[in-house]
Amino acid sequence: MLTLFRRFLDTWAAKLFFFVLVGAFGLWGVADVVRNLGTDGAMVVVGSRKIQLDEVQDAYRRQLAQVARMFGADSQPTPDIKKAVAAQALERLITTAALQNKAADMGLAVPDDAVRQAVFDIPAFKGPNGSFDRATFEQVLRNNSLTENRFLDMVRTDLGQKQILEAIRAGVTVPDVLSDAVFDFQREQRAASAVDLPFTSAPQPAPPTDAQLQRYYENNTDRYTTVEFRRIKAVVLAPETLASDVSISDADIAAAYESRKAEFNTPEKRSVEVLLAPDQATAQKLADAWSDGASWAAIQQQGTAAGASAVELNDALQTEFPAPELGAAVFAASLNTVPAPVHSALGWHVLKVTAITPGITKTLAEVTPELRAKLAADKAADLIYARANKVEDALAAGTTLDDLPGDLGLAAITGTLDANGNTTEGKPAPIPGPASLRPALIQAAFQAKKGDAPHLTQAPNAPDGSESFYAVTVEDIIPPAPKPFEAVIDRVRADWTHDAVRHTEETVAAQLLAAVNGGKTLADAAAAAGLRVQPLPPTGRDTASLGMPTQLLTPLFGMKPGEATMVELPDGFMVAVLDRIIPADPASDPAGFAQMKEALTRAIADDTEQVYASAVRNQANPKVNRSQLDSIVQAE
Numbered sequence: 001m002l003t004l005f006r007r008f009l010d011t012w013a014a015k016l017f018f019f020v021l022v023g024a025f026g027l028w029g030v031a032d033v034v035r036n037l038g039t040d041g042a043m044v045v046v047g048s049r050k051i052q053l054d055e056v057q058d059a060y061r062r063q064l065a066q067v068a069r070m071f072g073a074d075s076q077p078t079p080d081i082k083k084a085v086a087a088q089a090l091e092r093l094i095t096t097a098a099l100q101n102k103a104a105d106m107g108l109a110v111p112d113d114a115v116r117q118a119v120f121d122i123p124a125f126k127g128p129n130g131s132f133d134r135a136t137f138e139q140v141l142r143n144n145s146l147t148e149n150r151f152l153d154m155v156r157t158d159l160g161q162k163q164i165l166e167a168i169r170a171g172v173t174v175p176d177v178l179s180d181a182v183f184d185f186q187r188e189q190r191a192a193s194a195v196d197l198p199f200t201s202a203p204q205p206a207p208p209t210d211a212q213l214q215r216y217y218e219n220n221t222d223r224y225t226t227v228e229f230r231r232i233k234a235v236v237l238a239p240e241t242l243a244s245d246v247s248i249s250d251a252d253i254a255a256a257y258e259s260r261k262a263e264f265n266t267p268e269k270r271s272v273e274v275l276l277a278p279d280q281a282t283a284q285k286l287a288d289a290w291s292d293g294a295s296w297a298a299i300q301q302q303g304t305a306a307g308a309s310a311v312e313l314n315d316a317l318q319t320e321f322p323a324p325e326l327g328a329a330v331f332a333a334s335l336n337t338v339p340a341p342v343h344s345a346l347g348w349h350v351l352k353v354t355a356i357t358p359g360i361t362k363t364l365a366e367v368t369p370e371l372r373a374k375l376a377a378d379k380a381a382d383l384i385y386a387r388a389n390k391v392e393d394a395l396a397a398g399t400t401l402d403d404l405p406g407d408l409g410l411a412a413i414t415g416t417l418d419a420n421g422n423t424t425e426g427k428p429a430p431i432p433g434p435a436s437l438r439p440a441l442i443q444a445a446f447q448a449k450k451g452d453a454p455h456l457t458q459a460p461n462a463p464d465g466s467e468s469f470y471a472v473t474v475e476d477i478i479p480p481a482p483k484p485f486e487a488v489i490d491r492v493r494a495d496w497t498h499d500a501v502r503h504t505e506e507t508v509a510a511q512l513l514a515a516v517n518g519g520k521t522l523a524d525a526a527a528a529a530g531l532r533v534q535p536l537p538p539t540g541r542d543t544a545s546l547g548m549p550t551q552l553l554t555p556l557f558g559m560k561p562g563e564a565t566m567v568e569l570p571d572g573f574m575v576a577v578l579d580r581i582i583p584a585d586p587a588s589d590p591a592g593f594a595q596m597k598e599a600l601t602r603a604i605a606d607d608t609e610q611v612y613a614s615a616v617r618n619q620a621n622p623k624v625n626r627s628q629l630d631s632i633v634q635a636e
Helices: 002-009 012-035 053-071 079-105 112-120 134-143 148-170 176-187 210-219 250-259 280-291 296-305 324-332 364-396 437-447 489-517 522-528 550-556 590-620 626-635
Strands: 044-046 049-051 189-198 229-237 269-277 309-316 342-344 347-357 411-417 469-478 534-539 564-569 572-582
Touching (some): 044 079, 049 079, 053 079, 053 626, 079 590, 079 626, 112 148, 134 148, 148 590, 176 590, 189 489, 189 522, 210 489, 229 364, 229 437, 250 364, 269 280, 269 296, 269 324, 280 296, 280 347, 324 342, 364 469, 437 469, 489 522, 489 564, 489 572, 534 550, 550 564, 550 572
Antiparallel strands (some): 044 049, 189 534, 189 572, 229 469, 269 309, 342 347, 564 572
């Protein structure tokens, strides 16, 4: 066969075929080049700046991850949400580029020192000693798929934008007429009088007849209907179900302890009072006075008079002191004693240690359970994918859940439950695995059809990042059905009685309301009905005062003095009349007024900043390749 094939390659027909094939590939390549003539591959052009496709992809992925975290692990963004996220990410990049152009036009620049200091000030990059840690910095960048140069460019861009936007914000002021109106709206109070009509005070109705109960049952069948139940069969593959297949030796634990020893050691911290004196003689004089029993306040006064400065450091590590000599002296001193003055490049230090927080070192024995669990989880995570592949292959080949091999670390489930995961007895159905797996499995069971073939599905990650899988099939669907009248007759009787009482109290409340609306005072209308009026405490708009029903807040702040309203409470009805409106007084609460004005200023500044940024963006007249934007969403 091979000899025949080689002979064919030497024929003119074969040579002609390959000539045509090569020509076709050549034409396709040329056509592709021709189609891209006149473009440089940039997805967006904003003035002099160009935004490439990969930059938009990175921004989209980061923002999509934030949206996924916001929705929760149980939800997946829909195509429409993905399109919206991509458009928003693109708009942010366009606005940033437009602001960069504006900063360049204004001659603004961000020096390297400012970028470096901004990075050092970011809390996420600080190590155990509270200062910038290079290893932590690199780890955070890796976790967020960022290179160092890319991140530094982002910081520089952000600082450049702040120079413009903070100047815009600085010019925002709130007119007094607006701040007074907002404060009055927020802090205005209202007082009312009310008649309370609790269900417990209503006369009990005559016992219902069987016919009345039967009719009530038939008119309210939905109250006495069971929920849908499903009989399911499922298997779960999780770190917990693989525990018996994972063994951790003492040597593994010891090695892990050594590699993570720093995590189990909490260094000693000390609180100290320190004076920095200009010379040794002054320092010694202050130390002697302090040792003789002078208080810290008195020593501070003496030190200030002698040209010394005072400072207190609380719960500080030795590395946090500004001079190594001072740190060494503090950690060598005894509690509540004044040692000899210490000299450093900063001057002469006089100190007293006021508190010592001992360091903690956890032994191997103390952390063995924690390490064993962590190592077992890590090993189970490595093992779970291999097992999941085997389960997936078996199910794809038509293997039923009952016939899956017993050596895969699967936990089997069989039972009847409702959409809330409760059994027919109303108790939570026992489902193994992490808590994040339970709602996913139940939801899948109630989305599947009876008899659908099971397939392996990955559950949302647990809070610790561990992964798990499940497969479920529905054996039977038990639809909702009315419960027999005889089985719920006691509940029907209680519901009928409650509704009868409610109707009685509602009628009385409606009569009171009608009397007040007809011109009577609430007191006169209540007296005629043998009821009592009670004053309600003044209340604000957002939070009900003690004794003021929350159901009354909304209608109360829409009424005029003298107007009445009726509301239903959980345990009865209430008829209320607005007595008076108590306007807010900024002079009586200057701190609250200042806090409100600050929040209002910040809100207006945010709006002003957004309007300015939007105007700069529109002036830039960006040119966008929309087809590339669609390709980003489709690729994810």
